[in-house]
Amino acid sequence: MNSSLKSLAALIALSLAVAPASAQPANSSDGVEQARLNYEGRILGNQVTLRSGPGENYYPVIRLDTGATVIINGIKFDWLRIVPPEGTHSLIAKEFVTVTGNSGRISGTVVNVRSGSTLNSQYSTIHGKLQRGDAVDILGEVELDGKTWLKIKPPPGTTLFVKKDFVEPVRALGPAVIPVTPLTTPPATPRDPVAGPAVTPPSDGAAGGGVVGNPADLNRDTGTGIPGTELANQPRTSTPATPREPSSIELARASAQQQAEVAYDQAETTWRAAMDKPLEDQPLPEILARFEALAVNEDLPVTLRQQSASTASFIRSRNQTREDVLKLRQSQAEMQARLQPLQAQNRQLADQFRQADMNRFTAIGQLQTSTLANLHRLVDPATGRTLVYLRSTGGATVGQFVGVKGPLSRDENLNIQLVTPESIFPIDPGSFGRGTTAEIFPPSLRGQLPTTQPAR
Secondary structure (H helix, E strand, O other): OHHHHHHHHHHHHHHHHHOOOOOOOOOOOOOOEEEEEEEEEEEOOOOEEEEOOOOOOOOEEEEEOOOOEEEEEEEEOOEEEEOOOOOOOEEEEHHHEEEEOOEEEEOOOEEEEEEOOOOOOOOOOEEEEEEOOOEEEEEEEEEEOOEEEEEEOOOOOOOEEEEHHHEEEEEEEEEOOOOOOOOOOOOOOOOOOOOOOOOOOOOOOOOOOOOOOOHHHHHHHHOOOOOOOOOOOOOOOOOOOOOOOOOHHHHHHHHHHHHHHHHHHHHHHHHHHHHOOOHHHOOHHHHHHHHHHHHOOOOOOHHHHHHHHHHHHHHHHHHHHHHHHHHHHHHHHHHHHHHHHHHHHHHHHHHHHHHHHHOEEEEEEEEEEOOOOOOEEEEOOOOOOEEEEEOOOOOOOOOOEEEEEOOEEEEOOOOEEEEOOOEEEEOOHHHEOOOEEEEEOOHHHHHHOOOOOOOO
8 A cells, every 4th residue: 555655646746747747737726736637546544534524624525445446647745636527416406497398597697506515415616617608508407505505417627536545656647637616715713824825705706706716915925916926927836745644643543534524424324224214213312412422523524523522412402302302291191190080080970870860760651642632641650640741752652661761741731640752661560679760750659769769
């Protein structure tokens, strides 16, 4: 691997140095040495991280495994600038694109193109710009921070970065494509002292969006205050990069960083899967412990540590809610267990009341016809003596022994007691006094009353 690193650095250094000064591209304002030729490189190691900028504080974009190939067109310190490989995407504000199916055209004057990530929702790095009328290939759509972004195929000139320790050279390709615009978004942590002062990224879609940084600084550098107008007659020279073998400490640190980022991805995957489950089934304590450990893991980039701390805070609050819900449900279950005996007793009493109510009648007797118009009567079956008159039979058959429920009144004109039936049930005369009671009953059944009941 060490010889491969030497070869790669030497190839790029040679590309920077062999061309005449007038033909060499200038170093871009992000401090990246621009190679004159493209080179194909092969990834060494699994889960190698590609980042949005040349430093560990830039967010990860995608991870590649051993054998994957990349196209290299520049170098900055230990970072190689590469053409975005298959599987990556850029982001652009939807409001500045006229969409037609899976393609679109830029409607803004100068629109920022941002580096999208397949590993997280970060999108702050601007790695290119497009002009009005430029075409884009649309891969999808995503909502980030309340704004709609289009996922597009990375346009020509956009770049990503990979640590040179994990790439070996394969072969030289054709002339390098110089990026359309320099990298303008600084990392989340304090600026790199070698790369110069931090710059303020232009707003998406703004006219003249290519102008960045302090105009006074630009005046000092170019004499014009307009980017890209360096004095053309001044020769440009480049010092070839000196190949350096990575030390065992550097390799161990790079490996630890890869492991830490893999652990972060696994925690994120577990967290997203847990969110699809009911609250009580989410393994929140386990996930919380993983993010708390990641938040203090020095092998993890600062941006991912900050994201881990934010996620841990959210999970901690959610876990407290989960524990409160589980305690409430446990309390409800205990209360329900205490109520079960009382509920069973209430059901038993209700059944008894219903049974007693079913066998409690206004009057009982044998149903017979009456000489009075539209009336029937209940009689004592032993004597035929009328007990009470009924306004209807309720479907009962004349001659049946029945129990009648309904209001009892007295008709003063006819001088009779009268029941307006609400219900009439055939009953067994032998049940009287043994569960069946009535306000009016045949005298012949008096002997069936319990001895404790006073004689009527």
